[in-house]
Amino acid sequence: MIKQLLENFYYSFDGSFAFYLLKGDKNVLIDTGILDRVNLLNKFIKEFLNPDEKIDIVLLTHSHYDHCGGIPFLKEMFPDAKIMGSERSKIIFSKKQARDFIKEMNESITKERKYNDYEKLTIDRVLKEGDIIESGTFKIKVFETPGHTRCSLSFYEENNKILFAGDSSGILEKNEKIKPLFFSAYSQYLESMEKIKSFDMNILALPHNTPFKQKEVSEFLNNSYNRAKEIGENIRERLLKGSDENEIVNDYMLKQFDIKDAMDQPMETFMLNLYSLVRAVKKEV
Secondary structure (H helix, E strand, O other): OEEEEEOOEEEEEOOOOEEEEEOOOOOEEEOOOOHHHHHHHHHHHHHHOOOOOOOOEEEOOOOOHHHHOOHHHHHHHOOOOEEEEOHHHHHHHOOHHHHHHHHHHHHOOOOOOOOOOHHHOOOOEEOOOOOEEEEOOEEEEEEEOOOOOOOOEEEEEOOOOEEEOOOOOOEEOOOOOEEOOOOOOHHHHHHHHHHHHOOOOOEEEOOOOOOEEOHHHHHHHHHHHHHHHHHHHHHHHHHHOOOOHHHHHHHHHHHHOOHHHOOOOOHHHHHHHHHHHHHHHHOOO
């Protein structure tokens, strides 16, 4: 599915991953997906960019493998493209162990090996709260929204009231149930969601769903916030009663979430994410 949402604003969604493109004086791509989707990313770019146009800026919401996996492809196709993300993402990409893990996760669900040089992972410009990126009719303001990860950023395009929240506001799974994503810090995630809910939005552009529009936005965000509190408080209660991580994952989390309903990912990642939800709450108990 490849669509134009507004003048010079385009997206592509395949059921698990979304690409977003803002065309202006500089062409801006938000996140890059995974290695397995670089052919789809290439098709998407060619659909809306003329042969003499290029991707100038990649805004990275955070450093997870499924958001930065296409960076080597982008860097080969557009060597001058500037990858912009948080200081924490820059630190993560500087570590060989982290780059190797990102490479391993991307290769685990694909036979694609052409663009797997993850030594190319880098942040060319560090972004922080309040920074502005302007391109033609687009004005994008940067907000720090940690909780999913310590490095999470959200990008608000002020003129058209579009928010690119990364994974900081949860995900609607294939069975239409919301899954919270407080992988690094539970309370911080709720605080970031409160910040996200305060924006005046026409469009909420999520990386694993089609965009939500107008009244759908507040409905999703309110439901996602409430779902995060429901899951988080249930985990907290079980921890206080003495349950360990394995018990909570097996007796509660796996009854809430099934890999068949999740975005495409290795089973290893799916289970790691469930444990991350439990551990984020455990740190606060």
